[in-house]
Amino acid sequence: MKRAQEVLYPEHPDKVEPKQTLDTGTPPIRSISAPGDLGQWLSKGWQDLRRVPSVLLHGLVVAAVGAVILFLSWEQPIVSLIFISGFLLVGPILAVGVNEMARRLEQGGPIRFSTGLSAIRELGWAVWLYAAILIIMFALWAGIIWRWIGVLTMGELGTAASMGEVFGAMLASPQGIVALLGVIVAGVAFALAVFAIGLVTLPAMLDRQRGLVDAVAISLKALKTNLGPLLLWGLLITALFAVSVATAFIALIVIFPWLGLSMWHGYRGLVGSSDRPSTAKPHPTHG
Numbered sequence: 046m047k048r049a050q051e052v053l054y055p056e057h058p059d060k061v062e063p064k065q066t067l068d069t070g071t072p073p074i075r076s077i078s079a080p081g082d083l084g085q086w087l088s089k090g091w092q093d094l095r096r097v098p099s100v101l102l103h104g105l106v107v108a109a110v111g112a113v114i115l116f117l118s119w120e121q122p123i124v125s126l127i128f129i130s131g132f133l134l135v136g137p138i139l140a141v142g143v144n145e146m147a148r149r150l151e152q153g154g155p156i157r158f159s160t161g162l163s164a165i166r167e168l169g170w171a172v173w174l175y176a177a178i179l180i181i182m183f184a185l186w187a188g189i190i191w192r193w194i195g196v197l198t199m200g201e202l203g204t205a206a207s208m209g210e211v212f213g214a215m216l217a218s219p220q221g222i223v224a225l226l227g228v229i230v231a232g233v234a235f236a237l238a239v240f241a242i243g244l245v246t247l248p249a250m251l252d253r254q255r256g257l258v259d260a261v262a263i264s265l266k267a268l269k270t271n272l273g274p275l276l277l278w279g280l281l282i283t284a285l286f287a288v289s290v291a292t293a294f295i296a297l298i299v300i301f302p303w304l305g306l307s308m309w310h311g312y313r314g315l316v317g318s319s320d321r322p323s324t325a326k327p328h329p330t331h332g
Contacts, residue, residue: 070259073317074267079274082314083281090307093150094299102158103143104301111294122210127190129290131183133236133283136301137243138176141165143305144247151309168250171257175246179239186235193227240279241268248312267315278311 077083094100111132118124142161149156165172215221244264249255255263268275282304289297 071263071266072253074263074270075315075317077271077274077314079277083274083278083311086307086311086314087303089310090147090303090305093147093306093309094303097146097150097156099156099158100143100146100302100306101298103146103161103305104298104303107139107301108289108294108297111289111297115293123191127187130190130232131186133286134183134186134239135176135179136286137239137247138172138179140301140305140308141168141172141247141251143302144309145251147306147309148248148251151313164251171250171260172247175243175257179243182235182239186231189231190228193224193231236279236283241265244268244275245308245312245315248309249316252312263316271315 111129114128115125118128141164145164146156146160149160212225215225242261242264244267246257246260246264249260249263250257253260285300285304286297289295289300
């Protein structure tokens with residue numbers, strides 16, 4: 046009787062079973078180095094882009110959406126700031142089509158613009174749940190930045206006509222400086238959260254037919270194993286996105302698919318192949 050009680054109610058927390066960790070049910074993660082491995086991902090992604098230039102259509106669509114949003118919110122700089130920064134939060138889900146094209150390219154399967162759409166159908170509810178999570182995070186971010194800036198600047202930015210005037214007004218008062226610091230801290234926190242749960246989530250779902258929870262666990266394990274190099278990767282993504290914004294999203298036509306293709310090679314370089322399906326099934330293409 047005493048032995049049964051010890052099993053059910055162990056005195057030491059380490060004896061609690063079952064113990065679930067990031068290593069439970071996830072493939073091994075390889076250690077990488079920076080900048081060497083990161084450069085290889087970008088190089089391979091660029092080679093893929095040259096092999097399948099039709100992937101630029103994905104970049105064109107995303108860039109067009111960004112340009113339209115920028116145009117419609119041009120006279121409301123705070124709204125522009127919210128949506129432009131929000132692109133980084135929802136960006137991972139937008140890359141599902143590019144990730145699928147990279148997977149097909151590796152397997153030698155047919156490549157069409159509709160390949161990405163077929164991947165969305167194949168992944169089913171999991172990809173929509175992932176999209177919903179990112180949209181919720183974007184909504185939270187938008188609410189925080191709007192209320193934080195509005196409350197601490199007491200309406201002083203209401204007549205700002207450009208982003209330069211917004212930051213100028215914020216730096217002109219103690220309240221504005223606090224607001225700016227708060228926005229930066231919140232932005233970094235949200236960006237890190239999205240980066241952590243989405244690092245290789247879509248590639249893992251596509252390649253291993255894993256569910257969302259398992260794919261996120263793989264992403265978290267990869268980040269934990271290679272924190273320094275992958276944080277540098279995140280900074281590189283942010284810098285390339287800043288270049289896109291500086292060109293009114295024109296550069297995003299190339300940068301978006303390039304990064305999506307490169308991240309597929311990042312996934313293949315990070316995640317071991319021990320539990321990878323021996324014969325990966327191409328998702329059906331409807332062209």
